[in-house]
Structure formats: structure tokens, C-alpha cells
Amino acid sequence: MRKKQTGAASGISFETDRSRWTAPLRDLLHHNKIAVVSAVIILLLVLAACLAPVLTPYGETQMDLMNRLSPPSAKHWLGTDEGGRDILTRMLYGSRISLMVGIVPSLLSLVLGTALGMLAGFRGGKTDAVIMRAADIMLAFPSILLAMVIMYTLGGDLPAVFLTLTLVNWAEVARITRAETLRLKENEYVEAARVIGVSRMRIMLRHILPNCLPTLIVLFTLNVPAAIMTESSLSFLGLGIQPPYASWGRMINIGRQYLYTAPWLCFAPGAAIMVCVLAFHFLGDGLRDALDPHLKKR
Amino acid sequence: MNDNMLEIRNLCVSFPTDKGEVKAAADVSLTVPKGKIAGIVGESGCGKSVTARSVMGLIRRPGRVTAGEILLDGREILHLPEKEKCRLRGSEMSMIFQEPMTSLNPVVRVGKQVEETVLLHEQLSGTAARKRVLEMLEAVGIADPQKRYNAWPHQLSGGLRQRVMIAMAMICRPKLLIADEPTTALDVTVEAQILQLMRRLCEGGTSVLLISHNLGVIAQVCDRVSVMYAGRVVESADTDTLFDRPMHPYTRGLMRAVSSLQENGEHLDTIPGTVPDLNHLPEGCSFSPRCSLCADGCRQRMPELEEIMPGHTVRCFRPGEEAEA
Numbered sequence: 107m108r109k110k111q112t113g114a115a116s117g118i119s120f121e122t123d124r125s126r127w128t129a130p131l132r133d134l135l136h137h138n139k140i141a142v143v144s145a146v147i148i149l150l151l152v153l154a155a156c157l158a159p160v161l162t163p164y165g166e167t168q169m170d171l172m173n174r175l176s177p178p179s180a181k182h183w184l185g186t187d188e189g190g191r192d193i194l195t196r197m198l199y200g201s202r203i204s205l206m207v208g209i210v211p212s213l214l215s216l217v218l219g220t221a222l223g224m225l226a227g228f229r230g231g232k233t234d235a236v237i238m239r240a241a242d243i244m245l246a247f248p249s250i251l252l253a254m255v256i257m258y259t260l261g262g263d264l265p266a267v268f269l270t271l272t273l274v275n276w277a278e279v280a281r282i283t284r285a286e287t288l289r290l291k292e293n294e295y296v297e298a299a300r301v302i303g304v305s306r307m308r309i310m311l312r313h314i315l316p317n318c319l320p321t322l323i324v325l326f327t328l329n330v331p332a333a334i335m336t337e338s339s340l341s342f343l344g345l346g347i348q349p350p351y352a353s354w355g356r357m358i359n360i361g362r363q364y365l366y367t368a369p370w371l372c373f374a375p376g377a378a379i380m381v382c383v384l385a386f387h388f389l390g391d392g393l394r395d396a397l398d399p400h401l402k403k404r
Numbered sequence: 405m406n407d408n409m410l411e412i413r414n415l416c417v418s419f420p421t422d423k424g425e426v427k428a429a430a431d432v433s434l435t436v437p438k439g440k441i442a443g444i445v446g447e448s449g450c451g452k453s454v455t456a457r458s459v460m461g462l463i464r465r466p467g468r469v470t471a472g473e474i475l476l477d478g479r480e481i482l483h484l485p486e487k488e489k490c491r492l493r494g495s496e497m498s499m500i501f502q503e504p505m506t507s508l509n510p511v512v513r514v515g516k517q518v519e520e521t522v523l524l525h526e527q528l529s530g531t532a533a534r535k536r537v538l539e540m541l542e543a544v545g546i547a548d549p550q551k552r553y554n555a556w557p558h559q560l561s562g563g564l565r566q567r568v569m570i571a572m573a574m575i576c577r578p579k580l581l582i583a584d585e586p587t588t589a590l591d592v593t594v595e596a597q598i599l600q601l602m603r604r605l606c607e608g609g610t611s612v613l614l615i616s617h618n619l620g621v622i623a624q625v626c627d628r629v630s631v632m633y634a635g636r637v638v639e640s641a642d643t644d645t646l647f648d649r650p651m652h653p654y655t656r657g658l659m660r661a662v663s664s665l666q667e668n669g670e671h672l673d674t675i676p677g678t679v680p681d682l683n684h685l686p687e688g689c690s691f692s693p694r695c696s697l698c699a700d701g702c703r704q705r706m707p708e709l710e711e712i713m714p715g716h717t718v719r720c721f722r723p724g725e726e727a728e729a
Contacts, residue, residue, distance in 0.1 A: 230465075294506045295506065299509070299520070300460075301460055302498060304520065313509050316509075316511045
């Protein structure tokens with residue numbers, strides 16, 4: 107598509123053709139070093155998660171009972187846990203779970219929340235009332251309690267975690283999308299689209315959704331760390347991912363018992379959660395500043 | 405038999421408010437003859453835009469059309485289902501707005517927005533549609549359409565954007581174009597160009613309903629004019645007739661205000677008082693409290709719109725009379 111345009115319209119100066127996305131991104135690169143560093147860290151984390159089997163000689167659940175709770179050494183960089191498993195290895199494999207738990211439910215709740223929020227904002231009336239009251243109830247309900255109920259009913263495997271976190275997060279997305287939709291649908295270009303015969307559905311998808319995107323992207327980057335934190339709390343409470351598999355939160359939970367004798371059990375996954383959450387937050391902040399013209403200070 | 409592209413008969417539109425039902429348009433009747441430009445003039449809040457929006461079916465809830473009929477080329481369109489209205493909008497009737505700076509979606513390239521109309525209403529391939537868009541952009545006087553096709557809305561000036569809006573509205577050659585104050589946000593030179601463009605489009609077979617509060621604009625391009633006041637049409641005539649022999653005291657007041665500006669340049673003739681609140685309309689004729697001719701009867705009954713000469717209707721008990729000084 108893009109290629110065709112360029113070909114047909116040759117001779118156009120693309121100097122003036124700065125896109126709505128490249129300009130803010132360039133902005134981000136030049137003015138917000140922290141956000142860029144954060145993006146790199148996230149990228150490294152994802153790479154590490156993907157390449158876990160290559161990066162470590164040990165298996166995720168491979169035990170070495172002769173070397174239980176050994177401190178960091180050349181053989182085990184971050185030490186071993188109570189079963190003699192290599193902590194670095196478990197961190198790498200655990201990051202798969204933690205990142206997935208961060209990203210998948212955030213994406214699901216983004217899709218669900220956006221669809222419902224736009225519907226509520228655009229249709230108004232009863233649709234709006236029903237969706238928003240449902241969202242209010244979700245927001246008012248203590249999320250950890252809800253999560254515990256779901257986990258106890260469905261068991262603690264990954265899909266249950268995804269479902270829980272999606273249910274907890276969609277309401278906020280829906281509220282924000284609804285507010286954006288209400289604001290955007292008053293714009294004259296929506297009216298202008300209606301007078302050329304664009305249907306309501308198409309107006310939502312083509313004229314309102316793309317204008318919501320900057321907000322939604324930022325919201326997504328903030329939801330990912332929130333989900334990672336929630337999963338950590340759940341694992342810490344003994345719900346969520348079950349042994350012998352690892353997630354960062356689960357590792358902290360186990361390490362808690364050895365806090366005085368072998369603090370490295372808690373320290374490494376704790377630091378990983380912190381770095382990851384901070385990276386997502388800084389990236390979110392940077393994106394928000396870059397995509398929202400009102401917040402530009404220069 | 406059917407010489408009118410658009411015929412509005414006794415249209416009533418009301419909006420419920422805390423203080424009761426507000427009639428934004430009451431008993432509005434007007435016609436747009438085929439191939440002509442008809443104008444509506446009036447102050448802010450007199451019901452011009454509401455009338456135009458009812459034609460397009462764009463009255464926002466909780467507002468609604470309570471009575472009347474609207475005929476587009478002889479066909480009743482007020483009660484069509486939404487889907488059918490969607491099909492008519494853009495292909496048979498179209499509208500342009502006052503504010504070209506905000507009427508284009510900031511995240512869609514200009515050419516793509518114009519193209520949307522074509523793709524919605526005609527079965528055309530991408531290349532053919534693109535060609536049509538480029539032709540249309542050229543037809544509305546945009547230099548270098550190839551380049552503008554790929555531009556973002558914020559890269560264009562107000563005049564250019566309004567041309568894009570016109571291209572968007574006109575690309576499927578609708579029978580009727582409604583222009584709601586299309587030049588209000590533009591400077592005078594650009595205004596003249598846009599008006600000229602609309603005149604030219606009209607010669608291509610489209611009838612136009614032009615809404616303005618600027619008598620100069622109306623005089624320049626319209627064939628027929630309706631003057632509205634407080635939700636009602638108070639006078640309706642051919643442009644020449646209306647400007648030569650205005651009959652309603654409100655129209656006369658407007659004319660005097662304009663001509664006093666042009667002639668002596670010192671004293672501005674005004675109409676005393678202000679537009680009445682639609683919530684508290686006076687008894688009888690809405691204009692009576694500001695009218696120098698007001699008699700007892702005017703305060704008791706709303707006069708009907710009466711034809712005093714062929715094609716010239718006035719809503720007044722004492723049309724054409726001069727005030728006793």
C-alpha cells in the first residue's frame with residue numbers, strides 16, 4: 107500500500123510528510139533517554155526469556171541436592187535454591203511466565219476494555235449504563251479477593267491467571283476508552299464522516315479508534331507492570347503458578363522461608379520484578395509525553 | 405412537475421430541557437429549486453443549522469423532529485431507516501461545515517478521507533477511486549493534488565481544508581449540498597473563491613442550501629433566500645426581490661443595518677432589543693417586542709406565512725408598512 111503510493115506520487119517531498127507516529131518516536135529518542143534505556147531493558151528481558159535454554163547449562167527443574175542453598179559462585183552465578191536448582195536458570199525461565207502474565211492479560215483486557223468502552227461511549231443510554239455499572243462493580247471489588255476466588259475454583263494454571271488479570275484490568279481500560287470516545291465523538295470530523303454516509307460501526311473503527319490509540323498504548327505499558335505485580339502477589343500468597351515451575355513472584359514466596367539464611371533466593375527475583383516494572387513505567391511515561399502534544403514542555 | 409430538489413414542509417424540531425420543550429425550529433417550510441442555490445439567513449440560534457441537520461438526519465438526541473416532512477427530489481426522507489439514510493448521505497445529499505480546521509480527521513491522510521466517500525458509495529477499484537479523488541481535488545482548485553493527496557490535515561490551510569471538505573462532499577455528485585456557514589471561518593479573499601467554487605458546482609447540476617448570517621454572502625450567490633427568526637421562517641423570496649423590497653420588519657431592519665454601514669459610515673442602524681430566549685417566547689409574533697410596527701393583534705396571535713406576491717411569502721400582519729416616525 108505504502109509502496110504503491112510512493113511510486114505513484116513520485117516527486118513528493120517527504121520532508122513535510124512526517125507521520126503522526128514517527129515524529130513522536132523521534133522525539134522520544136532524542137529527549138527521553140530513560141525511556142529509551144527502558145525500552146532496551148524490556149527488549150533484553152524478552153530476548154533472555156526466549157533464549158533461556160541457550161543461555162544456561164541447567165534445566166529449569168533440574169535438582170542438585172548436594173548443592174542446596176549454595177551462595178552465588180562461579181558455577182551458580184546467583185546461587186541455588188532449596189532444591190539445589192540454579193537460580194539464574196529459574197529466573198530466566200520464570201521471566202517467560204512473568205512477562206507472559208504481564209503482556210497477555212494486558213492485551214486481552216485492552217481489547218475487551220476498548221471494545222466495551224467504545225460501545226458504551228458511542229451508544230450511550232442503556233448500553234452505556236449497563237457496561238459502566240459492570241465496570242464500576244469490577245473496580246469496587248477487591249481484585250486480590252476476586253483473583254483468589256477464581257484461582258481456587260479453576261486451579262492455579264496459566265489460563266486461570268490470564269482470566270483473573272483480564273477481569274481485573276478491563277474495567278479501567280473501558281472507563282478510559284469511554285471517556286476518550288465521548289470526547290472524540292463530539293469532534294466535527296465525526297459529523298463530517300456521518301454526512302458522507304459512513305456507518306456508525308465504521309466511524310468507531312476508523313475515526314475514533316485511531317485517535318484513542320496513543321492513550322491506549324500508554325495505558326498498556328502501565329498495565330503490564332501492574333499485572334506482573336499482581337501475579338507476584340498471587341504467587342506470593344501461594345496461588346498462581348505452581349512448583350516445580352517458576353515465576354518471579356513464586357520464587358520470592360519460596361525464598362521468604364530462607365530470608366535469613368539464604369537471602370539471594372529472594373533478592374534476585376525481587377530485583378528482576380523491580381527492574382522490569384520500572385522499565386515499563388518509564389517507557390509508558392516517555393510514550394505519554396511524546397504522544398500527547400499538550401504535555402510537551404519545549 | 406417536481407421542480408424542487410428539496411422541499412421542507414412545516415418542520416418542527418424540539419429539544420427537551422429542564423425548563424420544558426424548546427422548539428428550535430417551528431413550522432419551517434422552504435424549498436430549494438433544482439439547480440439553484442437557496443439561502444437561509446438569520447442570527448445565531450434562529451434555527452438555521454437545526455433545519456439543515458434535520459435534512460441530513462443528524463439531530464442529536466434528545467432532540468427530535470416532532471412534525472413536518474422533508475422531500476428530497478420528491479421522496480420523503482424524514483422517516484427512512486438509518487441504513488437507507490446512510491446510503492443517501494454522501495451519494496444523494498451531502499453537507500459541509502463551518503469549521504474546516506476541525507472537520508477533517510487528524511490521523512487520516514487527506515486523500516484517503518476524500519476517497520472514503522467514493523469507496524462507500526461506488527463500486528470502484530482502489531486505483532480508479534484514487535484517480536477520481538485526484539480529479540476532484542483538482543476540480544475544487546487544489547494545486548498539485550498528487551502532493552495534497554498524501555498530506556495530513558494539519559499541513560493544510562483553512563481555505564485548502566474547506567476545499568477538501570467540498571471535494572469530500574461533492575465527489576459522488578450529490579443532488580443536494582448543504583453548506584452550513586462554509587466561509588465563516590475563512591478570510592475574505594478565500595471566502596470569495598469558495599463561493600465562486602460553489603456557484604460553479606451548482607452549474608454542474610447540484611442544488612445548494614447555503615446557510616449564513618452574512619447578508620453579503622447570500623446576496624452574492626443565492627437565487628432564493630429565506631430569513632429565519634426565533635425558529636421560524638419570517639420571509640422568503642427571490643434574492644433580488646428580497647433585497648429590493650423587503651417586507652418583514654425584521655428583514656428591513658437587517659437591510660438597514662447593512663446599508664447604514666455602507667452609506668453614512670457613522671451611525672449604525674440597529675434593531676432594538678435582543679433575540680428572545682426560545683424558552684420564553686413572547687405571546688403572538690416572536691418579533692413583536694422589537695418591532696416598530698407592533699400593533700395589539702401582533703401580541704396575541706402568531707401571523708401565518710402568507711404569499712403576498714407569487715414566490716414571496718411573509719409572516720407579518722403589516723407587511724411592507726413603514727413605521728410612523
